[in-house]
Amino acid sequence: MHLSYKISIPKPSNHMLNVKISLSEFDFDAPFTFFMPVWSPGSYLVREYSRHVQGVRCFDEQGRRVFVEQSDKNRYTVNCQHPDFKVAPRSISFEYEVYCNELTVRTSHIDSTHAFIHGPSVFMGIEDHAMKDLVLEVEFPPLWSNLSTTLKDISTERAVFKYQASDYDELLDSPIEIGCQETDGFMYEGKEHWWIYWGLLPKLEWNLKQDIEKLVAEVAKVPGELPYEKYMFMAHFAPGLYGGLEHSSSTVLAFDPLKMVNRKSYLDWLSLVAHEYFHVWNVKRIRPKALGPFDYQKENYTKMLWLSEGLTVFMDELFVLRSGLSTVEEYLEQQKTNMNRLLSTAGRKFDSLEDSSFNAWIKLYRPNENSMNSTVSYYLKGGLAFFVLNAWLKPFDKSINDFIAKLWSDYKSHPESGIDEDIVFNIIESLSDKKTRDDFSYLISGTDDLPLEAAAKECGLEIVFEQSLKVWTGLDMKFQAEQVFIDRVHLDSPGMKDEFNSGDELITIDGLRVMKSQWDKHSEWLKPEQKYQVVVARHGRLTELELTPARSPSLIKEIKVLDAKAVSKAFGL
Template sequence: MTQAVETITPVTPIYVPKLAYQIAMSQPQTHLFEVKLIVSNWHGELLDIKMPAWTPGSYLVREYVRHLQDFSALTSDGQKLNVVKAAKNHWQIQPGGSSEIIINYRIFANELTVRTNHLDATHGYFNPAALCFYIPGYEYCPIEIKIIPARPDWQITTPLPEISPQTFLANDFDTLVDSPFEIGYQQIYDFTVLDKSHQLVVWGEGNLDPQIAIADIKKIVEVEAKIFGGLPYEHYIFLLHLSPSGGGGLEHKNCCSLLYPRFGFKGSEKHNRFMQLVAHEFFHLWNVKRIRPAALEKFDYEGENYTPSLWFSEGTTSYYDLIIPRRAGIYDEQEFLAELSKEITRYQTTPGRLVQPLSESSFDAWIKLYRPDANSSNSQMSYYLKGEMVTLLLDLLIRDRTDGAKSFDDVLVAMWEQFGKAEIGFTETQLKNIIESVAERDLTDFYDRYIHGIEELPFNDYLNPFGLELKSDEVTVPYLGITVNSDRGKETIKSVAANSPAYLAGVDPGDELLAIDGFKVTAEKLVDRLKLYQEGQQINLTIFHGDRLMTLPIVLAKPQPQKYHLQGLGNTVDRQRQLFKDWVSHR
């Protein structure tokens, strides 16, 4: 190879190249997609191509190019072209006078998540950001994608329009990235909501009852459409992968990808959890796909796109994924309060809430949220979870201040009208101004305390006008400050809470728990053993710290709340009851 050549990217090109992908999977059991990119009508001295490092909706540089192999560049008659690899995801091709360049490579795809690629004997799924190159300066060019399935009876599902058999068209690279492909054996269920066509497309086997699921999906679509005044698409796809374990979702403009445990649908609690996932990803078609921070208005696919407002994009969406199923009648008031209590418990039992501000959590998503470690709960706060809590407080504040005439729904509608319809990115200040205009008050102090600061959230101050209070369950077990996993007879300390007795004594995550006061203890029996002691008593904790046997004297602290629940106040007035009813039942 020769030395890297300075990139030549025309600012105002006098020609438009034609871009066409051909994606095959002749041996799906090898997990290798065979990709051919044909660049026609190319007249530049150098062809630069780059592969994205991340995909919108999942804020982590994932280095998709690490799965690429067997790269080559040829002329239309098969002549090999000179190629320079200028960076980890960047190739420079010297066309040698040829106007058509054929690029071949393969992508290893054996990671079943909503943000990566997966290929096996039953299907192929890919996110174009994790599979396709772009040409800097030509992201606006239309792109054709021809799919060659592994077997003739494999079906193809994608939100892109089909322009000829098995060939689809993306108007530009952003649209291509926003359009996942599912190829293989799949069950397709068509349904209509508000005169718009929808599909539930399912890969995998499990205990999903599609008719029950679709009935509730319809309700969610209708409730969310009511907030924003209609549906901003003509066709929408719910793409569902049934997996052995795990779950998640990734939003796209006209579809969403959902991953859910194959046997996780029976029983109201499991069904409700799935509907919350659906409500969350569907809500994103407004909030983040169209109403999005200015930093995400135009994507930089090579690196981090920083914004302090992911708490609104994701956290607000998390709040609504709880309340939307209640409005849709999928669960009742008590189930809603129980689900919200679980979320508050998660928040209140995360030490990192007193360390990392919400806006910083949003900004640092790229290096923290998606890379948890044993100390994460001590030092970090999820912008999903605290954003959900902050949106709850703001919703209650607006409803209380306006006597129920307005809610956070009005914030969303204003954001939709001002930014979403035209797809103009909003700034942090613009978001704050709209919330303030709906709340009819200055929120600088609120922002300083709870978004840019780390003060405890005063839940009861906001819940009282609704006839509710937050209470912690009574705890009698003295506090040690560790969580323990049991695996084949080995008791491993999973986490150690900051400033807890165990933390101050020098216990580390990864240590092996052996005994308390000379007697063996397991994860299952730890709480029962601690019940034998009182606050202020000393225990001798025996552990393996690496390969070193240690016994540490630890003084137990006072019991710490581990569970919180919302409950009604003893005496409420008409205004409290009406505000509560409007909140949980109406809007």
């Protein structure tokens, strides 16, 4: 079987990508099916990429029409034996267009300034056939000067852009940026590392490339080797963007350019870079059994995203600290924020890390106003579970680095297959003892609160709670022009007890009109334990409710360093 793809962008401003798949050296006697992936590895949501596909058609090498029937939302069956269109082709050309106008890290985007091609959203595959040694040819407008991808360049002529993918997974896992993007790079351990970006950046006081270089060195030294030929950091900067997606030898990052100016947000950017880069090892190679080889046509369930994302979250801010790009104070402030977010999530009492991971497809990736009351993020709680594990390894003179090194050597002993929880727990036991293994496994499968205070103490830190005097209604607001609406109602909060609903519009409090521009003042004059008469509009009807705010639950005020030496040792500084 010989399979090659050709994509072209005749008019970028209409966002269309033309795709032509040529198939030869193939048994055309039996019907066969092209499919469009419904999701992207690394982003656990069924996205139905085929909804942007149009104009599906098929021809033989003489230009005769070949019969194609859509057999499912994302599947197209080719039948060369159909009585009305009987052909005996030597090769076929399967063609369609894809509308690409969604600028995220897991969708494709084409406009007059660039084309970002995200494989799963544009490349159909053939069911039940091993798709190997694929060729991709790309045609794009002559005004664009660059094509960036980690696919192997096999072009032999100027102005003809040809690439090779060893298989369908690599084709989907290799994003492509075309346009006039900035390109730069550096060598590390004798390998090319590309830094390319599209979008405008304000003048910054930081050197992005140098900081990425520092992170690469810091991250790579933990597993101790680079498992790729070359690596590409591909970024999109535009207002409101945030996100990252990991690939085996690249990552796509999206960030708001104006946020790069502020130091705190810049640290978020650096954590994002470290996070996606560490995925080279954790999830792209060390991975739960369900995550590779992939079934691109349906949900791939795993209970282990606490490892893939939780460990990566714990390491990302730590790598930034270790590389000298943040201070211990800034790192502890980040951990305080993480811990307070977890403590403010009532849903942690209902979903374990395993549950949250398994249901990522319908919960974490499809949040609603009740999410914080019913579930917990495996990113957030998973990250802090590894904060705890790192502390638990300390009495055994081991750390999270030893855990990662062992995961990596386990991966190398069976790279073709993923891992299960037992392998992870066995590694923990080998670094500590049976009790630590059992305790950690209990954290993963249970809903008890994480022992954060004890873990912090083990690392030479003290968690100090504030005695909150602040008023608390448990109602999160959202605004539309001058209108004030209840966005979310926290579980067991005064607002929930007093029967407020998400979606209620606040009209008056004790007769005083509620407006967005006055909202700060309303928040100020409410006092705990006082009763207020509130009029809300609910489904077009005015309703009067009584609200009795309370004092806000106490959160962490600061994480104090008690023993600087112990901190350095615990966090590998």
